[in-house]
Amino acid sequence: MIGDSQVRADAAGIATIELIDERGETGLGFCQILFTAIPDEEELIRVFEEEAWPGLLGRTPASVALRVTRPRGGNARRMILPFEEAIQHAVWDLFAKQSGLPLWRMLGAERDRVGVYASGLDFHLSDHAFSELFGRAAERGFRGFKIKVGHPDVERDLHRLDLLAKTVGRSAPVMVDANEAWTAQETVAALRLFERAGHSIYWVEDPIPRDDFDGLRMLRSLGLTRVNSGEYLDLSGKRKLLEAKACDMLNVHGQVSDVMRAGWLAGEHNVEVTLGNSFLEIGVNMALALPGVRWLEYSFQNFDHLVEQPFEIADGTICAHHVPGHGLTLSAHAREHCRQPRLLAEAPPAVPVA
Known part of the structure; x- marks a missing residue:
């Protein structure tokens, strides 16, 4: 689930x-x-x-x-x-x-691997399943961990962060994703609660509704953590988000053409790009081609049997295939x-x- x-x-x-x-x-x-x-x-x-x-x-x-x-x-x-x-x-x-x-080389990339973080999609998992999932991720060498937050009881979010720290330690970056569950003020309160409890949050992703540019800009100005947004916006919306100076990181994933165009826009505004979920990590091709991208999201969705050779993940990085095309065959x-x-x-x- x-x-x-x-x-x-x-x-x-x-x-x-x-x-x-x-x-x-x-x-x-x-x-x-x-x-x-x-x-x-x-x-x-x-x-x-x-x-x-x-x-x-x-x-x-x-x-x-x-x-x-x-x-x-x-x-x-x-x-x-x-x-x-x-x-x-x-x-x-x-x-x-x-x-x-x-594909990654045709898009202009010179490197062939990029950092990958473990994304649990874990909101509805039990504590036991949550710990098992991230424990296995830590054993596989993932360099960052992202958990789902935005529970009506923020103490439950804090409990999950405590559980994550107990499972994987505190040395790797930890990201939180609220999927627009909060208001701007609720985001401030949650981040300060996490900080008081000893949790350093690398980024907060989509904390408030996607088009609340004023709220996102306010959160960015406070500097409590990096604001990662844009996942739910089309290319036009991403442009408006960047023009509003309302994010520290622009989240892109999916369609190749739009991802590359969004990356160009982000470069014009000196904003870092992060690559979110893409089916079977096809997005690694765009992640490698966009300058400054440090992260690709990996969500353990168990589709590897659908292709002959999934992308290899080792030592916290994902490596592209050195064959013509995006690298996957049915x-x-x-x-x-x-x-x-x-x-x-x-x-x-x-x-x-x-």
């Missing part, structure tokens, strides 16, 4: 997209549906053919990856199913393969054993937290 102060998910529906060029080269992307039941395979195909395929058929991967589209208008809307990120990953994968380069096991055209449609959907 994964979740935060706002949501909980007990099951994930995953669809894969493979785009194939005229030479038979394949680009791979994953579509993840957490909070509603995934449709039958037939419906997935119908929606893809109706909404996504007309914009891909006959085009080169480069022209799709690099195109600039109208940012607003009646025809600029989300697809019925969240194919956008999967398409971006598949298109960029294919683009890099056609160029004969690893496994023979997934093709043979994981296809469930209808079963997942009957799975109980995840529920929001009251």
